Amino acid sequence: MFSAAIFDMDGLLIDSERTIMNTWIAVGQELSVPVRPVDYAEIIGRSLPECHAMLARMFDAEPVFQEALARVRQRLHSPTTPPVFPLKPGVHDLLTTLVKAGVPCAVASSSSGQEIRSRLARVGVLDFFDAIAGGDEVVRGKPDPAVYELAASRLEKSPGDCLAFEDSENGVLAAHRAGIRVVTVPDLKQPSVEVIGVSFAKLESLDQAIECVSTWFGVELLTQDTSRDVVNDSAHQNFPCK
Template identity: 45%
Template sequence: MAPHRFRAAVFDMDGLLLDSERPIRDAWMRATREFGVALDAAAYLQVVGRNEADSRRMLQALLGATVGYDEVRARAAVLIAEAVGAGGYAVKAGVVALLQALHGRGVPCVVASSTNRAEVERRLAHAGLAGYFDAFSGGDEVRRGKPHPDLFLLAAQRAGQSPRDCLVFEDSEHGARGAIAAGMSVVIVPDLKTPSEEASSGCLAVLASLHEAHTHVPTWFS
């Protein structure tokens, strides 16, 4: 039997298309220290891939009752701006080549990011990537964030394809679980955290970078 060929590609943004998770994490860890709270990398990983509402709830719990989320977030935003400068977040390795290959085959590409949609479009435009995408889906547009399937179902709808015909590229396990729950196939390209064996076993592939995905385009997509 011939392998199933996908008709659309769905991409997470932070940590997959853009090297944004590290500067965001580092800024949050520094900001919390300034407020007298010890937030380590392992604790912060709990919020990676989550939408704004879930991240707020989880981080406030980690901060405790004496420090406000909005105060720390404002300070973290200043530190992020200082770290990335006017150039914004760097594009991850292999992204442009993969998007160009998909564009050349006429494969619709959409974004399914936990970040708010307006910020998704702003970051990708600043990075020169927005023109490769046919649609954008943000975490503020669905009731339940990753690892629930809602965001991926919205992305499939905007791609004009059934979930079965969409291949999702994700860096986080939360995202991979949401895509699988939506009935989609997933390729994980880990960023801050190596996926569990359980998550990896349920994916089409686990790749070191999107450079490797480029070679699979002719066999994965129709």
């Protein structure tokens, strides 16, 4: 059993990866540079410097990449037309269930601490988290374990006490290398055999995790309201809460 939960953000808590990817694809088309979803998927979960280095190779010439980066940033951060990064299914109910059960939660994301706080505050879930660890606070990004190690230390928990939730292969490997068991919830890319092999469980949505809170964290839930739909859904009846 575990006593703390650590979450990735982009693609897991909020539906942001798709918007960001589509923005890069659109800008690439404008600049006559093909950005394929299959190539972009290799970037997901990495630190910002690593993402930029990989994108720069896609755009070949540095001036072209810098122009693309400027256009993407303008579109993603424009105060007049901000992108909507909504919560993914099950997030609010799962966080509510964990907090009511007294399970401390943290975020371990490749995004900067400032971006994490901004995006989570915008969708009303920032206050659920006891600690934040951002990609700008570690030397190496995912799949390096540093950001997960930082999140666990800020919760004052050992890695073995924590259960992580991740959508990307790089994120799963980062948590695994930190000694943290990890639940994989794929977003844009299905996990490899290697990633499935090191995962504690694989879910289609965080909705499915709600019914497992009592088993995974050894707590008695104060209310079953948030999980009623999940429990009664026949699609989830055979899901194993290990």
